[in-house]
Amino acid sequence: MVGIDDVARQAGVSTATVSRALSGNGHVSPATRLRVETVAGELGYVVSSNASSLASGRMKNIGVVVPFLDRWFFSNVVEGAQKALLRGGFDLTLYSLAGDYDERRSVFEHFLLRQRVDAVIAVSLELNPDEVARLHALEKPLVGIGGPIAGVRTLTIDDVAVARLATEHLLALGHTRIAHIGGNLELDLDFHLPTNRRLGYELALTGAGITPPPALFQAADFTVRGGYQAAKQLLGNPHERPSAIFAASDEMAIGSILAARDLGLVVPRDVSVVGTDDHELADFFGLTTIAQFPQWQGEKAVEILLDELQPGKHDPVELDTAIPFDLIVRSSTARPPQG
Amino acid sequence: MVGIDDVARQAGVSTATVSRALSGNGHVSPATRLRVETVAGELGYVVSSNASSLASGRMKNIGVVVPFLDRWFFSNVVEGAQKALLRGGFDLTLYSLAGDYDERRSVFEHFLLRQRVDAVIAVSLELNPDEVARLHALEKPLVGIGGPIAGVRTLTIDDVAVARLATEHLLALGHTRIAHIGGNLELDLDFHLPTNRRLGYELALTGAGITPPPALFQAADFTVRGGYQAAKQLLGNPHERPSAIFAASDEMAIGSILAARDLGLVVPRDVSVVGTDDHELADFFGLTTIAQFPQWQGEKAVEILLDELQPGKHDPVELDTAIPFDLIVRSSTARPPQG
DNA sequence: CTGAAAGCGCTAACAC
């Protein structure tokens, strides 16, 4: 393995100069820098990150903790973070908890503490005070996605406003019997996303002078299958069949479209459907939805962190950053049957 | 930050003993070990991975390189690898190339070389000789998933056999006009998966005395939309409509099912469909498919690597490991219309 | 079974 002193010798300078030239910290004359870079290139020298980290205290590595990886939202957040990190020369150490409590414990009590990361991004994880305390004890920056978390900077989406926007789209089209497929209670643990979306839905309705009918609410598990079953219940009801459905995830919305088809209903002629996410399949199904840009979220979290890692950083002013969202109208929504 | 000497002092032993007690390398009396462990626990001591790695040369970290992350197959491989690594106390550093050539270069020429990983797993990446050479120069173990790669140990699935099995399932049911939706040529770069699956399909047909009709082949891009379009072409043909479709991915198979429905055809009464993958949605659509267990693949790759990293390792005997696969029969396949 | 001490390869004061 070629080391820094091989380069120093070849270039006729000291190791300190090599370090400075290659890292950009400290001043080096352009000529020397060029020579050093050339020699380093020829020799194929790459700094040993361990030695460098040990000496400098900087790891050039950030930890990303996600509850699952094989879901559209999370893999996209990670992909966005990865891209931004690569650009900054940082590595990304991934911790996917896979819903396992023991794994979560071991990650927070052991893995994250071994001084391997400069900062951590926690995605959709409602950190408990103990977890936050451990992380803070490390004096490493931490940002959450999906907050708010007490005492932690977070990127947060306004779920109430998201749901409201989706529902208002339907109201504006003239729908009055609007159903909602939300999350079930187990999923409410992290940040009450289901509750907040339901709240936004209800606010929109009451704002339009409509009392949210309990019969038009169904809980599901955010999957296609769950949405399918819930929509069957809703659309099969002989008395109060809704003319529109707002689903708290695109997968459930897609399930709803499939359920409608299986019942012989045509979307959007007989029933309008709007989802939430802008999942990769949304476009194929012509699904109207609220986009929430997970890749952007990952990139933004990295940006905040890298910025904070810059030397001479004042305390960050803003504690919370709002995640943007957008209504994307496709072909699953239209005016209701009778105009 | 509590360091090893804090623990040593508290426990009344030397730092060497603490190191031995906590790492398990070298002998320590049970009594001492217990005392050290207790003190370390009380103090909340966690080794600094940098210092440890620098001194020992072991990183307890492996790099996983994937072409994309937001696809069912890759995120599941990573999830499997993650689980196995966590168990072994290893970190997982992720490099998702996102199909970007510059990123790929920078990962192979820079990131992977900074001595941060003990080994690397390359998923569905046909490493070029230069990339392999760099990695070998590091003297780090390397395993590929999806091989074969010249000079690299790989986990390989027998794509020919997979396709053959799928096709034979259809033949056994009595189908004779069997179409195939395979990959297009751009996707053939890595390991010729599309070509091999097509080959297996053709072998099965000729084995049954049927000449593969060129009109019954369509190329697509492995997505639902691509499968949908391809199936429309196949099923819309007024003269040679196939009674069954074998798709090289579940997403394309699902697209085919949707296309059939849109044409008013009933699956499996009018047309049978079999996919490849056992994607999470396969079950919902009742899709008959060939499962290929991506999580298992990730775990297995880790297992091979961790085994090799054990001190005193002889050269690995087997160069290639076969990935298991299984026909899963659901409700998308049945005998053809006329029996 | 345990301790002393020499590094691992680099960075960061501090001089010049």
Place this chain on the structure above:
DNA sequence: GTGTTAGCGCTTTCAG
């Protein structure tokens, strides 16, 4: 702008 030098926090011979 550049060299000298003292560590960074651990692991690992080598003694005992």
